[in-house]
Amino acid sequence: MDEERTALQEITESMIYGHDSNEYSYRSRFFDDCCRWEGVHCSPTNSQVIGIYFYFIKKDSEEQWFPDMSLFSKLKQLQELHLVGNNIGGLDNPEAICELANLQRLDLSINSIEEEVPPCWGNMPSLRTLDLSKNEFRGKLTSILANISKNIEVIDFSHNLFKGFVPFSILANLSNLKHLGLSYNYHLEVETEDPIWHPSFQVQHLLLADCNLNHQSGKGIPRFLSTQYNLQTLDLSSNSLVGNFPTWLFQNVSSVLSLRSNCFVGQFPEQLQSTLSTLDISDNHFDGHLPLHFDIILPQLFEFNASSNQFSGNIPLSVGELKHLERVDLSNNRLSGPVPGGLTQNSTLWYLNLSNNSLEGEPLAVNCNMPKLHWLLLHNNHFVGEFPACLSNS
Structure with missing residues (x-):
């Protein structure tokens, strides 16, 4: 369609201005058929544009891009709009994309956008994914989240400049919600306990790091998590949360659990079995011995960080059996x-980082075999002897 071709040409010209040697510029000008342009997907039935996938085209450019969103609104059948990592500094006419009745996924992550989010972005009827992470969006989130559609599945506002008080109760009716990210919004205050509410969703990925979580209700772990049975990823890092070692979370989270930089106390549980692949409990106040049967408790463990705690005793032999x-x-x-x-x-x-402990004996076994090793930190211990020759194969 002529209108869509003209809009796409104006979009790409605004994006590649001053960079005629860019590979994308060459490809877009070489093909008259816009549906053959890299990153442009068209319907096989009527050739109208249904997807824009512009990833990191301007990542090395010194010039910021300020796209006119009214140009995208002319692509009437657009279902997906991805402008990830394109050095976007701001948006002209940002509310124009609310005219796209079929838009299902909007991804503007990894840019430098300094804007307030238009309220209409939240209640576009077809929208399933809204990813604004790693930008400089600002303003109060409550009004956006309060108006968000029953259909939304992914919300990620992490790494921005949002502020204000956010009660989780405004999310209670989002029955399709699978992914929620509010991490690293330093001026947010997220509250899950007051007022009392009951979630209609089963979330899979919940990212709530460094967002002043539950500071008004005693800095405890959100209680609603006890009824979330599909959790794959949970990040509660850097919130000054308090309480005993949350053993029950090991049963509710299947893959990635981060409790880093909080104020939890207690000992690592001996009696449990979990499918976790990544566990980060660093920078807390845990103490006691590490469990003897690590290979039974966490058999799938890929990454383990228990640094900056008060664990004592020997490193269990079973750690080496993972x-x-x-x-x-x-x-x-x-x-x-x-x-x-x-x-x-x-x-x-x-x-492997074992530094700043009281470990002793030889630093590594004579017959060590660590071919993938890139980092080895052993300083501030009581080791004696020499490093074995086998380390040269790392």
Whole structure:
């Protein structure tokens, strides 16, 4: 369609202005058929544009892009709009895309957009994904979230400049919600406990790091998580949360759990079994011994960070029996005894940090085998002897 071709030409010209050598510029001008342009998807039935996938086209450009969103609104059948990593500094006519009745996914992540979010972005009837993460969006989130559609599945506002008080109760009726990210909005205050509410959703990925979580209700772990049975990823880092070691979360979260930089206390549980692949409990006040049977408790563990706590005793031999382990950080604790030989023999590790403990004996076994190792930090311990020659194969 002539109108769509003209709009696409104006969009690409605004994007590549001053960069005629850009590969995208060459390709877009070489093909008269816009549906053959890289990043443009058209309907096979009527050739109207249904998807724009412009990823990192201007990532190395010194000039910021300020796209006119009214040009995108002329693509009447557009279902997906992805402008990720294009050095966007701001948007002209941002509310214009609310005219796109079929838009299902809007992804403006990894830019430098300094805007307030138009309220209509939240209640576009067909919208399933709204990803504004890693920008400089500002303003109060409550009005946006309060008007968001029953249909939304993915909301990610992480790494922005949003502010204000956000009660989770305004999300209660979003029955299709699968992914929610509010992390690293330093001026937000997120509250899950007051007022009392009951979620209609089963979320899979919940990212609530460094957003002043539950500071009005005692800095506890959100209670609604006990009824979330599909959680794959949970990040509650850097919120000054308090309480005992939250053993029950190991049963509710299946893949990635981060409790880093809080004020939790207690000992690592001995009796549980979890499918977690990544566990970060660093920078808390946990103490006692690490469990003897790590290989039974966390058999799928890929990454383990327990640094900056008060763990004592030996490193369990069973840590070396974890078949998928690639990253271990036990630094800044009170651990003693030798480094388990199994941790350095036929090892899959690429990162090992045991610094600032009271470990002793030889630093590594003579017959060590760590071919993937990139980082080895052992300083401030009580090791003696020499590094074995096998380390040269790392």
